[in-house]
Amino acid sequence: MFKAYNFVRQNMDNNQKTILIGLNEINFEFLKAYIKKGKFKNFKTLLSNSDHVETVSEKEYELLEPWIQWVTIHTGKSYDDHKIFRLGDIVSQPQLHQIFEDLEAKGKTVGAVSPFNADNRLKNAKFFVPDPWTKTSVTGGWLVRKFYKAIHQAVNDNAQERISFTSIIALGLAFLLYVPISNWWTFINLLKNRKKPGIKAIILDSLLIDVFIGLWKKNKPDFANLFLNSGAHIQHHYMFNSSVYEGEQKNPEWYCPEDWDPLEIILEQYDRFVGQLLRYKDLRIFIATGLHQQPHLHNTYYWRLKNHRQFVDAIGLRGCKEVLPRMSIDFLLEFNSDNDAIEAEKLLNSYHHATDNDKIFRVDNRGNSLFVELKYHRDIIKGTKIISNLDGPTVSQFEDHVAFVAIKNGEHNGIGYLTSNTPLQVKGQIPLTDVKDIITEAVLA
Secondary structure: OOHHHHHHHHHOOOOOEEEEEEEOOOOHHHHHHHHHOOOOHHHHHHHHHHOOEEEEOOOOHHHOOHHHHHHHHHHOOOHHHHOOOOOOHHHHOOOOOOHHHHHHHOOOOEEEEOOOOOOOOOOOOOEEEOOOOOOOOOEOOHHHHHHHHHHHHHHHOHHHOOOOHHHHHHHHHHHHHHOOHHHHHHHHHHHHOOOOOOHHHHHHHHHHHHHHHHHHHHHOOOEEEEEEOHHHHHHHHHHHHOOOOOOOOOOOOOOOOOOOOHHHHHHHHHHHHHHHHHOOOOEEEEEEOOOEEEEOOOOOEEEEEOOHHHHHHHOOOOOEEEEEEOOOOEEEEEEOOHHHHHHHHHHHHHEEEOOOOOEOEEEEEOOOEEEEEEOOOOOOOOOOOEEEOOOOOOEOOHHHHEEEEEEOOEEEEOEEEEEEOOOOOOOOEEEHHHHHHHHHHHHHO
16 A cells, blocks of 8 residues: 555545546646646646656557556556456456446445446446447436437547537537536637637537536535546647647648647646636545657558448458447457357458558457457558458448548557645556555545
8 A cells, every 4th residue: 555545544534525537648748848838827736736646557568558548547457457458348347346336335426427448337326428439328317318429429420520410419408508608718719710620629528527517516426537538639649739849740731730739728628627626625636647648750640431330341241240439440340150250350351452561450359349440550542442362352442431530649658647636645656556546545535
């Protein structure tokens, strides 16, 4: 146990509430550089009270994925112990105890919005809105359920910039109910720039913040969690446009204008959120990142299938009963049998670019399901052809099947950060596996 645990017990009121904010993959060195430029007064206040400690996670780069790290935070187990490799896998592993149900079992009330790769196993949640990719139950009123469906649709169709009319209605109702009039001008300014890179993700997280605050103020659970991913998305795609980035890489003007810094804008929204929470003197605040991102050094393109089912049918995958889009370039295929999955794996692995011979997909086989990554990272131009080494049909105009997602700017680094409005009194680095215990001790203090 860390010496911080006894400090928490001795210095916190038993009636205090606790919130864990997941600022996924945010680079604190960039954050502190913005603060030095006079930005983000609320982050400055928070860090001046406690600073932060570094968390250490997996050593293998392929395990430095947020859907792995956040399971580690929720369960207190490393990948070697929890073995969750895919986004959404947690729902099939009930033996892995998460912080949510563990605290409920100890008599604490719990609420969560978009907890990453988390299963809703709560018996009496105050509210539980899953992340857009994990198939688990929603706890909340009818508007909360409609809001979740809208977020799920908008996020999973983001590469095609498509949002349904019903989703617009649900998001509009959530805005009217949960966003205070004092924040309307923030959204108006964001909407004025809605064509700019990163703005849709910023609007989404800004709305999630206000929905979370509204649900939290109404229900006041003992422990609440909000996970925010747009900062990670923006770092991945637009880090080179940050005014505090000092590297040599540069985004094309057509991709992101030189004078546009979406990272500063999303951090402004996070700073607004932190400022709102700091007003509650009886509230414990923890911020964790899981990982952080460092600048990527190569020219890498990301692509996403426009219609996953249509493509699966076009290349003749047999026995595929369900197609589930995941984050960005990934998708999950579920089959009627292990044999069908094996044959599909062989076919997907056989596809390569007709000219440069690079493979198109990376496949992880888990029995009767495949987790697939569209791994081709060069430009896909008109007339791009992909071919199969087996009997799969040639796809002569692959560009018609994919949507451009981004140019990679940021890449994962296994060091993450943990900070709080109450001094942690631990120095240096701590294992990511200990974050659950630190927060649990604070909630139970």
